[in-house]
Amino acid sequence: MPDVGDVVTAQLVVAPYDTSTQAVLTVTAPDGTMSTPVTTSEDGGQTWTAPLVYTAAGVWLLHWMVSGTGASVENEQVSVAPTPGASAGGRTYATxxxxxxxxxxxxxxxxxxxxxxxxxxxxxxxxxxxxxxxxxxxxxxxxxxxxxxxxxxxxxxxxxxxxxxxxxxxxxxxxxxxxxxxxxxxxxxxxxxxxxxxxxxxxxxxxxxxxxxxxxxxxxxxxxxxx
Structure with a gap:
């Protein structure tokens, strides 16, 4: 399970695929904020990757939309843990x-x-x-x-x-x-x-x-x- 602050590479493997295959990733953060990181493929469209930083604890949704050969929709939920030892607020009387x-x-x-x-x-x-x-x-x-x-x-x-x-x-x-x-x-x-x-x-x-x-x-x- 990733922690807040982790820098990861989201990945999707498409099959079948060819040069017409394109994959777009939409990321929804726990607060509902959406972003579209840049996706790239270095093997002709089979493996798609995108850089991603988990900035908040909670459940993130990774929504892949593939067009062309291998067209499909793939969803992945990722549970992100708070930074270890992070305070949840309120007074803490001991260290x-x-x-x-x-x-x-x-x-x-x-x-x-x-x-x-x-x-x-x-x-x-x-x-x-x-x-x-x-x-x-x-x-x-x-x-x-x-x-x-x-x-x-x-x-x-x-x-x-x-x-x-x-x-x-x-x-x-x-x-x-x-x-x-x-x-x-x-x-x-x-x-x-x-x-x-x-x-x-x-x-x-x-x-x-x-x-x-x-x-x-x-x-x-x-x-x-x-x-």
């Missing part, structure tokens, strides 16, 4: 270096995406009910709080690795976790995605956010957070 240091080993290749997902999960389910000083970008301004939240995010990623699931697809149940006066989780009564261990807060997150040195810097509200 892959933070994760490597937390795990004490090399992080997985999809670490950037996992950290972004864990940041969103904790921001929605925990940090939204916390009070701490932030900078203009909404990131924690106190170094101790920043480090604690970073480690909490890493703990969530490590938990996903432990349970072998980061989306809840496995549907494995898990019990309650308390962080200060915030009660997170629920009893295991089913095997739905929301009940799986992956969709609940890692126990180590509580350890990171309720450390004694954070008492005057990070307040966790007296709320019950639903799943």
């Amino acid at each position: 892959t270096t933070d994760l490597a240091n937390y795990l004490r080993e090399a992080p997985p290749l999809d670490a950037a995406g996992l950290l972004a997902d864990a940041s969103t999960m904790l921001e929605t389910r925990v940090l939204a009910y916390c009070r701490y000083d932030v900078d203009d970008q909404g990131m924690p301004s106190d170094p101790d709080v920043s480090k604690a939240i970073s480690r909490a995010v890493c703990a969530q990623v490590a938990w996903w690795d432990e349970v072998g699931d980061s989306t809840g697809a496995a549907g494995v149940g898990y019990g309650n976790v308390a962080i200060g006066s915030v009660n997170l989780g629920r009893s295991v009564t089913s095997v739905s995605g929301d009940d799986s261990a992956a969709r609940q807060i890692a126990p180590q997150v509580a350890d990171e956010l309720r450390a004694p040195h954070l008492h005057d810097k990070l307040y966790i509200g007296a709320l019950s957070v639903p799943w």
Whole structure:
């Protein structure tokens, strides 16, 4: 599967063919933008090629129209992946270096995406009910709080690795976790995605956010957070 930024040569082999064979390529990008790169053949019309740069992630459509001998229409869909490690937007509270240091080993290749997902999960389910000083970008301004939240995010990623699931697809149940006066989780009564261990807060997150040195810097509200 190609990544964003890859420079490739689109190719079509025509049979039968002769000197009357012509092939035109129309490329439709994921956003609907269409282009017609220059096509050439160096073997008398059998093999046609065109340079192509994948500038965006998503599904691209390559539409070949052949005229003359071998006239036909050929369509090819190409799935293009985002640049590895690219951010999907939103705040990410830990880096892959933070994760490597937390795990004490090399992080997985999809670490950037996992950290972004864990940041969103904790921001929605925990940090939204916390009070701490932030900078203009909404990131924690106190170094101790920043480090604690970073480690909490890493703990969530490590938990996903432990349970072998980061989306809840496995549907494995898990019990309650308390962080200060915030009660997170629920009893295991089913095997739905929301009940799986992956969709609940890692126990180590509580350890990171309720450390004694954070008492005057990070307040966790007296709320019950639903799943």
